[in-house]
Amino acid sequence: xxxxxxxQLNEQIDAIQPAVRDLLASLAPEVRPRLVHAFGSADxxxxxxxxxxxxxxxxxxxxxxxxxxxxDAIYASLGWNPAQRDAEGKR
Amino acid sequence: MQPxxxxxxxxxYCYLPDRRLIRRMSPSVSHAVASSIANVPRPVxxxxxxxxxxxxxxxxMRGLLQPFGPGFASGRVTFGVQTNATLIDDDWCELFNxxxxxxxxxxxxxxxxxxxxxxxxxxxxxxxxMRGIERLKANGIPFGVIAVVNRxxxxxxxxxxxxxxxxxxxxxxxxxxxxxxxxKNAAGLPDEAVASFWRRxxxxxxxxxxxxVREFDRMLAWLSAGPNAEIRGPRDVWPxxxxxxxxxxxAPELAGADASTRRQFVVGNVLERALGEIxxxxxxxxxxxxxxxxxxxxxxxxxYFSYCxxxxxxxxxFELGSTRGTETEYCRHSYKLVVDNVIESLSGQTEPQLIGGxx
Numbered sequence: 255x256x257x258x259x260x261x262q263l264n265e266q267i268d269a270i271q272p273a274v275r276d277l278l279a280s281l282a283p284e285v286r287p288r289l290v291h292a293f294g295s296a297d298x299x300x301x302x303x304x305x306x307x308x309x310x311x312x313x314x315x316x317x318x319x320x321x322x323x324x325x326d327a328i329y330a331s332l333g334w335n336p337a338q339r340d341a342e343g344k345r
Numbered sequence: 346m347q348p349x350x351x352x353x354x355x356x357x358y359c360y361l362p363d364r365r366l367i368r369r370m371s372p373s374v375s376h377a378v379a380s381s382i383a384n385v386p387r388p389v390x391x392x393x394x395x396x397x398x399x400x401x402x403x404x405x406m407r408g409l410l411q412p413f414g415p416g417f418a419s420g421r422v423t424f425g426v427q428t429n430a431t432l433i434d435d436d437w438c439e440l441f442n443x444x445x446x447x448x449x450x451x452x453x454x455x456x457x458x459x460x461x462x463x464x465x466x467x468x469x470x471x472x473x474x475m476r477g478i479e480r481l482k483a484n485g486i487p488f489g490v491i492a493v494v495n496r497x498x499x500x501x502x503x504x505x506x507x508x509x510x511x512x513x514x515x516x517x518x519x520x521x522x523x524x525x526x527x528x529k530n531a532a533g534l535p536d537e538a539v540a541s542f543w544r545r546x547x548x549x550x551x552x553x554x555x556x557x558v559r560e561f562d563r564m565l566a567w568l569s570a571g572p573n574a575e576i577r578g579p580r581d582v583w584p585x586x587x588x589x590x591x592x593x594x595x596a597p598e599l600a601g602a603d604a605s606t607r608r609q610f611v612v613g614n615v616l617e618r619a620l621g622e623i624x625x626x627x628x629x630x631x632x633x634x635x636x637x638x639x640x641x642x643x644x645x646x647x648x649y650f651s652y653c654x655x656x657x658x659x660x661x662x663f664e665l666g667s668t669r670g671t672e673t674e675y676c677r678h679s680y681k682l683v684v685d686n687v688i689e690s691l692s693g694q695t696e697p698q699l700i701g702g703x704x
Contacts (some may be wrong), residue, residue: 287563
């Protein structure tokens with residue numbers, strides 16, 4: 255497969271930061287991205303199959319339910335430290 | 346939550362094998378879900394989808410909503426619906442307003458672009474969709490759009506985007522046609538065409554950024570975090586409650602698999618156990634454990650992981666035969682080629698990029 259390395263991707267992301275900032279600054283507030291690094295939006299617009307973004311609340315709910323049972327390895331594999339969530343109050 | 350399996354449309358790319366079967370969710374199922382979440386101290390959003398969720402009928406839906414009344418009244422439970430809009434009338438609008446539904450409409454663009462969405466008689470759904478949208482607008486109900494990019498619209502992103510700018514929607518969510526479920530043997534879209542689509546769509550959106558486009562919203566949020574930005578939280582587990590109370594996690598598409606396939610994905614039933622317990626215990630189920638292992642492989646192997654977070658279980662299952670897999674066509678079309686073409690566009694490149702495409 256063709257592709258980039260993570261390092262190459264990071265270099266490119268670094269290089270385009272001025273262009274990203276300019277673009278963000280040019281956007282009207284109603285279309286400006288919510289500048290939080292989260293994989294979900296506040297829209298209800300999951301596609302029919304539900305694959306799209308949901309409010310993060312259900313994720314929070316799930317973790318509230320499952321914290322006591324979920325293997326830490328699952329979270330670790332995703333780069334998430336549960337202690338971080340505690341510190342932030344919310345991931 | 347899936348209030349019914351039936352759909353009044355027969356879209357050519359639909360993945361649901363049971364969409365002709367008229368089965369409605371029993372109120373006992375919604376009671377069980379409401380009881381399950383009654384003591385959850387955080388907000389819960391319930392997204393009604395299907396099938397066509399409105400095909401259950403407005404009074405039936407009202408009955409399904411009734412057990413959530415206290416949660417809704419307190420503001421802790423909110424609702425969304427994803428609908429093809431063909432059945433929307435003023436009664437549905439009254440319900441949407443009463444329960445403050447966030448409404449998502451499925452429409453693929455202007456009539457010629459929407460040709461894959463037809464009813465069971467083969468008649469194009471576009472006029473009925475537009476009639477439903479007009480009812481939403483007349484009743485002051487904002488709506489977002491989910492549009493499937495397919496062979497009918499992939500080559501005209503400028504015309505396509507312009508249509509949605511004029512439609513009156515609040516957001517545009519772009520789904521590249523996927524090969525899964527009943528549609529798993531479809532020809533699929535060439536990577537080159539998808540790359541060109543993203544490149545041109547980003548260009549036309551930059552010229553006229555009047556709509557929130559989910560993919561660019563997510564992309565720019567990620568890019569603005571700078572190099573080495575990483576996914577910080579686990580993926581959503583997507584608890585899906587089917588009409589009969591069965592619970593499937595990770596991907597609602599798995600709930601739509603044919604009966605023999607679907608059985609392996611059911612992690613419990615809300616008529617037997619509380620939803621929270623079912624979800625919490627599901628991590629040891631084979632397909633769930635496989636998925637997390639595959640996500641770990643994605644993390645190790647893929648430069649794009651920090652953007653996508655490890656793909657989706659249903660695409661891995663239907664494309665690769667296991668939720669344990671890594672790269673799928675869906676990964677390339679909906680993540681890698683978006684990354685490639687947004688980054689290269691912002692770098693000043695003018696040609697569609699296929700860096701993450703298939704060799």
